[in-house]
Amino acid sequence: MEYQSTRGGVSGVSASEAIVRGLAPDSGLYVPQSFPQADLQAWKGLSYPQLADKVVGSFLTDYDPAFLAQATAATYGDAFAGKAGHVEKVRDGLYALELWHGPTCAFKDYALQLMPKLLLQGKKNLNRTETTRILVATSGDTGKAALAGYAGLEGIEISVFYPNAGTSEIQRLQMATQQGDNVHVYAVDGNFDDAQTGVKKVFADADVAAALEKRGIRLSSANSINWGRLVPQIVYYFYTCFRLAEKGAMAWGEPVDFCVPTGNFGDILAGYYAKRMGLPVGRLVCASNENNVLTDFIRTGTYDARREFHKTASPSMDILISSNLERLLYHVSGSTEKVASWMKDLSTQGHYTVDAQTLAAIQESFACGCADDEQGAKEIRDRFEQDGYLCDTHTAVAFRVAEDCRSTAPMVVLSTASPFKFPRDVLRALGAEAPESDFDSMQALTAKTGCAAPAALSSLRDLPVRFTEVIAPAAIREAALR
Structure with missing residues (x-):
């Protein structure tokens, strides 16, 4: 399996090279040059680690199969407390794929617990010995998941950039208290798009690359622009369909719809890749908050x-520049020239318009909708009062949008974060007073709902804050060179 840039500047790249580099030299994103076809009958009875081995291995063909088997077994075992790919029935025809049972209580753990292993092995495959400096822009959850995955690894340095006052307090503390000599965390005086744009500019800066290379350092990314972030997320779409068929939610081979709360389009794109591999995915519903650029x-x-x-x-979706959409544009248009032109228009003019054929191809697989904070709060309250199901603010957006996009197929909402990451907002949605402290709000939320806060979140209260620096977006370049 070989990879190429969405913008046409490079092709014939191995999976190891795509993962180690992160971003293509022409600033495009690496995509597979073909799609492997799944053996659904052979895969349907596999455990989550075994299925991950099959799915990931079908894309990472230059990796040793024995390594992948060991890596997936080690990743999706104890760290997920036996709940990797856990599907919860909310009511008839509606399910929640709970992706927050990992160590940082967000869906990013599925990729960022495996990706460090893939990066280190990729370097070995390429006989690369330099230090890898990873730059991460985060809207909330990616930062902590990446820090947890890469902290303490030899030959790795990681710097995370998050929007100042643009995450929940719990999300901020997850990053600011991170231990490890090889980690750095910066608050950016702006929004996520400012952080993401600043990081992308660093990757495209030849002077930065040359200066770092003299010091034996090369840049890479742990954002979903890196192929190593996306490929592990394909797995849970397969696992969900297999488990629903096993439970009799639909006949074997019948379609399943998925509603995904997303801002950077990576999590939902993984579902599209599963569909291209032959999984009977029905509609992929893109759920946005008030930053509804994807809906439009x-x-x-x-x-x-x-x-x-x-x-x-729902701050993890507060994004206006959706990076992974570029990959979808390439797959449905088949044209690197068109993609390069659209991305240039976005960079220089702030907008672009695709041709009718490309739009029609997108609409064949994707539906969409959006919900504001008030609608999301009502959904949190309704799901708890009517179904006994407690969800976070991002998942609530997806539940609301899913109702408008239901078909006769089962609808699976991707539940992307623990409600205890956003305890004050969830409490208020349930009609309760929210204490000023997120930790007091966690206790109040437990008292009201009977649901326990994950220890990984409640224990943050007692951890020392290590990182408090706030920088301007223009200073991301300087931070990358430190």
């Missing part, structure tokens, strides 16, 4: 980031 694009074919940025109760 899927409906009209015009991507316009020239709009007001909203800080919402």
Whole structure:
């Protein structure tokens, strides 16, 4: 299996090279040049680690199969407390794929517990011995998951950039208290797009690369622009369909719809890849909050980031520049020239419009919708009062959008984070007073719902804060060179 850039500047790249580099030299994203086809009958009875081995291995063909088997077994065992790929029935026809049972209580753990192993092995495959400096822009959850995955690894340094006052307090503390001599965390005076744009500029800066190379350092990424982030996320779409068929939710081979709360389009794109591999995925519903640039694009074919940025109760989706959409544009248009032109228009003008054929191809697989904070809060309250199901603010957006996009197929909402990451907002949605302290709010949420806060979150209260520096977006370059 070989990879190429979405913008046409490079092709014939191995999986190891794509993962170690992160971003292609022409600033495009690496994509597979073909899609392996799944053996659904052979895979349907596998455990989660075994299935991960099959799915990941079908894309990472230059990796030793014995290594992948060991890595997936080690990743998806104890760290997920036996709940890797856990599907919870909410009510008839509606399910929650709970992806927050990992060590940092967010879906990013599925990729970022495995990806460090893939990066280190990729370097070995390529006989690379330099230090890898990883730059991460995060809207909340990726930062902690990446820090937890890479902390303490030899030959790795990681710097995380998050929007100052743009995450929940729990998300901030997860990053600011991270231990490890090889980790650095910066608050960026701006929003996520400012952080993400700043990181991308560093990757495209030849002077930065040359200066670091003299010191034996090369850059890489742990954001979902890196192929190593996306491929592990394909697995849980397969696992969910297999388990629903096993439970009789639908007949074997019948489609399943998925509703995904997403801002950077990576989590939902993994579902598209599963579909391209032969999994009977029905509709992939893209759920947005008030920053609904993806909703407008899927409906009209015009991507316009020239709009007001909203800080919402679902901060991990507060994004206007959706990086992984570039990959989908390449797959449905088949044209690197078109993708390069659209991305240039986005960079220089803030918007672009795809042709009718490309839009039609997108709408064949994707539906969309959006919900504001008020609608999300109502969904938290309704799901708890009507179904006894407690969800976070991001999952609530997806539940709300899913209702408008239901078909006769089972609908699976991807539950992307623990509700205890956002305890004050969840408490208020349930009609309760929310204490100023997130930790007091956790206790109040437990008292009201009977649900226990994950120890990984409640224990943050007693950890020392290590990182408090706030920098301007322009200073990301300087931080990358430190």
